[in-house]
Amino acid sequence: MRAIHEPLRCVAVRPKVIRRAVTLLLACCVSSVGSSAAAVESGETLRLELQPRVCTLTANEPYCDTTVRAQWKSPHDESLCLVIVGRPDIRRCWENFSAGLYQVELTFNEDLIVELRDPQLQRVLASEAVTVIREALRLRRKRRQPWNILY
Amino acid sequence: MTATSRSTGVAAACALALALLFGSSVRAQTTCKAPSSECVVVGKLDLSVGLGLGDRSNPVRGESSIPLVVIPQLSYYGRHFFLDNLELGVTVHESDTTTLNLIATPGYDRVFFYRNDLQNFFVGGAPYATGIAPLAPSDQPEQQQVFPVRRRHTTYLAGPEWLFDYEGISGQLDALREVTGEHEGYEVRGAIAVPLLKNAGALVVNTGFTWKSAALVRYYYGVDGLYRPGDAWNPFVKLGYSRPWSERWSLNAFVHYEYLDRAVADSPLVSDHSVLTVFGGVVFKIL
Numbered sequence: 001m002r003a004i005h006e007p008l009r010c011v012a013v014r015p016k017v018i019r020r021a022v023t024l025l026l027a028c029c030v031s032s033v034g035s036s037a038a039a040v041e042s043g044e045t046l047r048l049e050l051q052p053r054v055c056t057l058t059a060n061e062p063y064c065d066t067t068v069r070a071q072w073k074s075p076h077d078e079s080l081c082l083v084i085v086g087r088p089d090i091r092r093c094w095e096n097f098s099a100g101l102y103q104v105e106l107t108f109n110e111d112l113i114v115e116l117r118d119p120q121l122q123r124v125l126a127s128e129a130v131t132v133i134r135e136a137l138r139l140r141r142k143r144r145q146p147w148n149i150l151y
Numbered sequence: 152m153t154a155t156s157r158s159t160g161v162a163a164a165c166a167l168a169l170a171l172l173f174g175s176s177v178r179a180q181t182t183c184k185a186p187s188s189e190c191v192v193v194g195k196l197d198l199s200v201g202l203g204l205g206d207r208s209n210p211v212r213g214e215s216s217i218p219l220v221v222i223p224q225l226s227y228y229g230r231h232f233f234l235d236n237l238e239l240g241v242t243v244h245e246s247d248t249t250t251l252n253l254i255a256t257p258g259y260d261r262v263f264f265y266r267n268d269l270q271n272f273f274v275g276g277a278p279y280a281t282g283i284a285p286l287a288p289s290d291q292p293e294q295q296q297v298f299p300v301r302r303r304h305t306t307y308l309a310g311p312e313w314l315f316d317y318e319g320i321s322g323q324l325d326a327l328r329e330v331t332g333e334h335e336g337y338e339v340r341g342a343i344a345v346p347l348l349k350n351a352g353a354l355v356v357n358t359g360f361t362w363k364s365a366a367l368v369r370y371y372y373g374v375d376g377l378y379r380p381g382d383a384w385n386p387f388v389k390l391g392y393s394r395p396w397s398e399r400w401s402l403n404a405f406v407h408y409e410y411l412d413r414a415v416a417d418s419p420l421v422s423d424h425s426v427l428t429v430f431g432g433v434v435f436k437i438l
Contacts, residue, residue, distance in 0.1 A: 138193040139183035140228055140242075141250060143235055143314060144321050146342040146357035146389055 048072045048116055048126040055108075056133045063109045064132060070114050072126065073099045080125055085113040093119060108132070182247050188353070188393070196438055197226045201403060203432010210411060210423035211263045219430045237269055240312065250314040256327065258306035258338075259361075260371040268305065300420070303371055306331045308338055320345050323359070329367065336367025342387075352394030352402070360386045365414075372418035383412035393434075404431040 049071050055064035070082055081093040082102050092102045112130040117123060183190035205219030227234045231242050240254035262270045308327035315322045325340040342359025365382045373379055391405035407428040416424040
């Protein structure tokens, strides 16, 4: 929006400047519309959903130990790979598919980030996370008891 | 200067020395960040049991030593209230390096007279009580004399407790008074714990003392008309080792030696000058 408004402030200056500004304005608009369309397209065409979305750890659970289900959909065929950040051993690729489902048993104690990438793994096409939430633990120092049998 | 006032003065001097040594220059230590043997989760009940072989010598004449086979451990720490086996208390101040509690703790000496004392609970052997003790005065070993020995009831002592940390060294000082109306004696407990090893398990040496007032010593070790002891000053040293095997299992062993003051050891009820406790086994965390 800023790129559009700035040339308009120069309208009354000179005809040559006006022409240049209009050209710039149109270029900006076309560029802007184009990028918006691309954003909409990428946002709407490829969808990745994870289950569960959240893993809650209680005081006695140091890790999430669960089956993660990743499902993606696209209106047209895609060639892509599903990877998990920090887990190079996990990779599942599809070639010319419009949907895919991958389930894996995982143990993790930090947010788990699942990505869809191009077959060369260079570009991230979609990304979602399983968020780890720890039950708020309040800790306090235990008393020392030198007289205690097992201390 | 009487023996009582002299010992009281020594106890106070030691307490003051500990306070000056550690209290004036305590340095901030890391706070609790994860549950461990030193840090507990507030509001969570901890229950574990020690299984192994051990023995506590019994200095009381005619009493057998106390076997240590199964040792339950129970603790609960609330935000202020806590229960630690048979001790309970309230924390009135807590910082990274200093804790001030008001505690109630059972009188320790009864364990030597009554096997069914709760402090001996689950350490093995059939519970029995001693009401009359046969006494053999040391100067007349062959001539057995029987003296009536009064019952020693379960007592509780209460008072402030100060805990502090200084560069990994932990200290404890308890000033206690008997509150169950049995003898109204006093007890001061002081100790420091120094970690020697931390990588291959934890090896900790504890050293300290227990000062017992004359009223308390008389209640347990006095004999009416025969022996009227003064206060007692018992130092101790303890070497403990623990090594976790898994989340629930750990190895545990210790040796604890307590020297008994003459006020205790000279009692006709007592035949030994020290108490030695040894234990080796595993600890299983149930909760």
